[in-house]
Amino acid sequence: MDLFETMIQHTSVRDFTQQDVPQELKEQLVSAAQSVSSSNFLQAYSIIEIRDPKKLQAIESFSRNPGFISQAGVFYIFVADLQRHARILQAQQKDISHLKTMEPLLVSIIDTTLAAQGMATFAESQGLGICFIGGVRNQIFEVSELLELPPLTVPLFGLAIGYPRNKNQVKQRLPKTIAAPIDRYHFDGMDIKEYDLTMENYYTQRISNQQQTSWSQKVIDFFATAKRPQLNEFLKHQGFTEIK
Ligand SMILES: Cc1cc2nc3c(=O)[nH]c(=O)nc-3n(C[C@H](O)[C@H](O)[C@H](O)COP(=O)(O)O)c2cc1C
Structure with a gap:
């Protein structure tokens, strides 16, 4: 290959x-x-x-x-x-x-x-x-x-x-129009709909760990809680004391 x-x-x-x-x-x-x-x-x-x-x-x-x-x-x-x-x-x-x-x-x-x-x-x-x-x-x-x-x-x-x-x-990645726009940032919330459908199919039909979800739903679930809140304290502990 x-x-x-x-x-x-x-x-x-x-x-x-x-x-x-x-x-x-x-x-x-x-x-x-x-x-x-x-x-x-x-x-x-x-x-x-x-x-x-x-x-x-x-x-x-x-x-x-x-x-x-x-x-x-x-x-x-x-x-x-x-x-x-x-x-x-x-x-x-x-x-x-x-x-x-x-x-x-x-x-x-x-x-x-x-x-x-x-x-x-x-x-x-x-x-x-x-x-x-x-x-x-x-x-x-x-x-x-x-x-x-x-x-x-x-x-x-x-x-x-x-x-x-x-x-x-293989998990299909975001469409290139979203992930790699030309000359300027571009994201229209509507662009994600088709990708969500593709990923919904993937998650419901994959061989293991099937789930009723979409990419957007995964994003929502992920950011529903603060992740690893001890990180700030850890960075200070490791000596990164000048990070405000
Ligand atoms: C920085 C980083 C951390 C990750 N941590 C975990 C992890 O702790 N456990 C796990 O099962 N997968 C982990 N992954 C794998 C991602 O879940 C995976 O890359 C993503 O779902 C895309 O799937 P794919 O790599 O099969 O294409 C991690 C990936 C990255 C880049």
């Missing part, structure tokens, strides 16, 4: 065979992640491979994604990381207050996310399946403690990678 075909056939995999991912391939996965672009070449991330079965189980339970994290061939946690930069500055007795503001945090989140998608794309090109696990932020203090994360680091998400046993059907 060529790369484009692989990319548009992407679906998150939540059912893996128990086959390990060979060490050589794991090294390539990390190289793929590290080879993406990086803002000002800050390389502001750490990619922590979780091997300890007890830690995998703890993460599985914190993230409320039972079963498939410890079943995956390999599991990484992607951490936005400005700790290394702080140490370099501190070694030269420089002020680190600029590291504690929103822009560096955003830069590290962007760097980390791009690296993760680099790994995911390469993984899928090799016939592996992937699933991002934002659930690691459900109990972000506990996850950080488990990984012994220092100040100025934030665990963003996990990435479960392995050989797929089952794959879901």
Whole structure:
């Protein structure tokens, strides 16, 4: 399959065979992640491979994604990381207050996310399946403690990678007229109606976890409650004290 075909056939995999991912391939996965672009070449991330079965189980339970994290061939946690930069500055007795503001945090989140998608794309090109696990932020203090994360680091998400046993059907994305307008922002609420019908069909007819819902309804349900309210406190705790 060529790369484009692989990319548009992407679906998150939540059912893996128990086959390990060979060490050589794991090294390539990390190289793929590290080879993406990086803002000002800050390389502001750490990619922590979780091997300890007890830690995998703890993460599985914190993230409320039972079963498939410890079943995956390999599991990484992607951490936005400005700790290394702080140490370099501190070694030269420089002020680190600029590291504690929103822009560096955003830069590290962007760097980390791009690296993760680099790994995911390469993984899928090799016939592996992937699933991002934002659930690691459900109990972000506990996850950080488990990984012994220092100040100025934030665990963003996990990435479960392995050989797929089952794959879901591909979910159709938003129409390009909505997701990728030309020359200016454009969104007319009416544009979404047709897409909602398509997704309604998908959710009612898919093989597993069928639901009577639409894309808009999912959005409404998602924003009905504040998500992960401990995040602000966590960022302060990690030293991002200059975020207002
Ligand atoms: C940052 C991020 C976090 C995610 N966290 C989870 C998660 O905790 N559990 C899960 O089952 N899927 C998770 N997903 C997968 C999404 O649910 C999935 O990508 C989305 O529903 C689209 O489906 P598809 O990837 O199969 O096309 C996450 C995806 C992203 C990008």
